[in-house]
Amino acid sequence: MADKITSVIAKEDNGNIQITFAIPSDVIKSAEDETIKEFAKDTEIAGFRKGMAPLDKVKDKIPQSTLIEHSLSHVLPKALAEAVTENKLQxxxxxxxxxxxxxxxxxxxxxxxxxxLPKFELGDYKKAVTGELAAASIIVPGKDSADKSASGQISRDKKEQIAIKAILENTKIEIPQILIEEEADSRLSNLLGRLEKLGLALENYLASMGKKAEDLRADYAKQAKEAIALDLILTKIAESEGLKIDQKEVDAALNMSQVDIKEKDQNPSETDNRKRLMESILRRRAALDFLINLS
Structure with missing residues (x-):
């Protein structure tokens, strides 16, 4: 069909997936017409009542980039859904x-x-973690004394560090580049927000750290890659061990994290999303607790 949107899928070595769409001119024209009609409702043009101006004059008032962006918003969601379904993508x-x-x-x-999301095998994570915890519990005079009691008991924080290092090293997992970039961008955005509140310029912050912008970006990309890998691994361990989170625990955690949000002001779908997110966080926490208690 002449007006059918077509798509081509290309999977890259870095884990990214490229979906290239060809959108027929008739489909674009229809989307542009809808966009112009939407803008016409609020566009004021001399000599015409609000919302009553000719569409060609309304179009002249819309920046080209805005017209393209809004027109595509009418088309791309459906085209994406069809491409995902046809190619069995997740x-x-x-x-x-x-x-x-x-x-x-x-x-x-x-x-x-x-x-x-990358597919991967967990490997023998129990053996990896218990082995590292056992090795760390050996008392060596003058070494790591701050992380152990006199009886050789390792602190909880140290156990967590050991367990995390063990499962990351024991699991081969390739993180798609776009996921790394998204997480690194989020971390950089958070940093810029904190610096702005403190009244600090990024250049001065970098100078104080003795780093260049590209060094900071590389550091955040490395941290992002490890954080994403850790979340995926802990999630899979929780599934493998059948770890469940009680709904009361989820509700209690939500209440603690959003004390300033009134229930009546919450959108039901947003509330459900927060519950799912909190449950996934608690399941990963439960998986880490499970690991450090293996010894």
Whole structure:
């Protein structure tokens, strides 16, 4: 069909998935018309009552980039859903879209970059963790005394560090590049927010750390890769061990984390999403607790 959106899937070595869409000009024209009608409701043009201006004059008032962005928002969600279904994809994040070509009268080319969660095997994580914990419990005079009691008992924090290091080293898992970039961007954004509150410039912060911007980005990318891997591994361990979280525990944790949010002000779907997120966090916490108690 001439008006059917087509897509091509390409899986890259870094774990990313490229979905390239070809959107027929007729589909684009229809989406643009809908966008212009939406803008017309609030557009004020001299000589016409609000919402009554001719659509061609309304179009002239809309920046081209805005028209393209809003028109694609009418088209891409459905096109993505069809591509995901047809190719049996289980995407982990909503794609980052890039406009490749948008010539008048021709099919538009749009590229979306996303990924699936990596598939991996856990390996013998119990043996790896218990071995490392046993080795760490050996008392060596003058070494790691701050992490042990006189009887050689390892502190909880140290046990967690040992368990985390053991499962990361014992599990081969390839994290898609786009997931790493997303997490690194989030961490950088949080840092910039904190610096802004403190009235510090990023350049001064970097100078105080003796680092360049690219060094900071590389550090955050490494941290992001390990954090994502750890979350996935702990989630799989929780599934493997059949660890469950009581709903009362989830509710209690939510109440502690959002004391300033009134129940009546919460959107039901947002509340459900927060509950699912909190449950996943608690399950990973339970998996880590399980590991440090193996010894």
């Amino acid at each position: 995407i982990a994040i909503y794609p980052k879209f890039e406009l490749i070509s948008a010539k008048e009268g021709e099919a538009w080319q749009i590229r979306g970059t996303t990924c699936e």
